[in-house]
Amino acid sequence: MTSIRSHALLDHDAATVWVTIRDIGAVSEWFPSIIESESTDVGRNVTLADGTRLVEETVTLDEDLRRYQYRIIGGDLVPEVHLGTLDVIDLGEGRSLLMYGSDVVPDGVAAAFDPAIGEAVAALGAYLGQHA
Numbered sequence: 022m023t024s025i026r027s028h029a030l031l032d033h034d035a036a037t038v039w040v041t042i043r044d045i046g047a048v049s050e051w052f053p054s055i056i057e058s059e060s061t062d063v064g065r066n067v068t069l070a071d072g073t074r075l076v077e078e079t080v081t082l083d084e085d086l087r088r089y090q091y092r093i094i095g096g097d098l099v100p101e102v103h104l105g106t107l108d109v110i111d112l113g114e115g116r117s118l119l120m121y122g123s124d125v126v127p128d129g130v131a132a133a134f135d136p137a138i139g140e141a142v143a144a145l146g147a148y149l150g151q152h153a
Contacts, residue, residue, distance in 0.1 A: 023131035035111035
């Protein structure tokens with residue numbers, strides 16, 4: 022299993038960041054490599070920039086911890102194991118930390134996911150600056 026993790030210090034309070042993260046059907050608004058997304062009864066469906074479709078199941082949506090976890094369960098690319106975790110941590114004084122990790126098997130899928138997740142985490146601050 023490969024674990025990947027990206028993080029960003031954000032000049033936005035945790036509540037503002039959490040509102041964006043918890044709106045799981047709107048992930049395509051801030052995640053550059055996702056061009057379409059929609060909520061479903063069990064999670065969300067996303068379409069990547071290359072046309073790959075993913076069906077994701079929500080594992081955890083915890084308002085108190087500001088944690089969202091999901092796993093890929095269907096679509097065009099289904100890893101043997103996948104668990105994505107986003108945590109929004111309050112740093113006080115209007116700042117927060119976003120941690121985005123994924124545990125993936127096989128390793129090659131993790132290698133493909135890592136740059137996309139890093140790009141999304143880096144882009145979130147700019148997105149919030151325009152939409153918060």
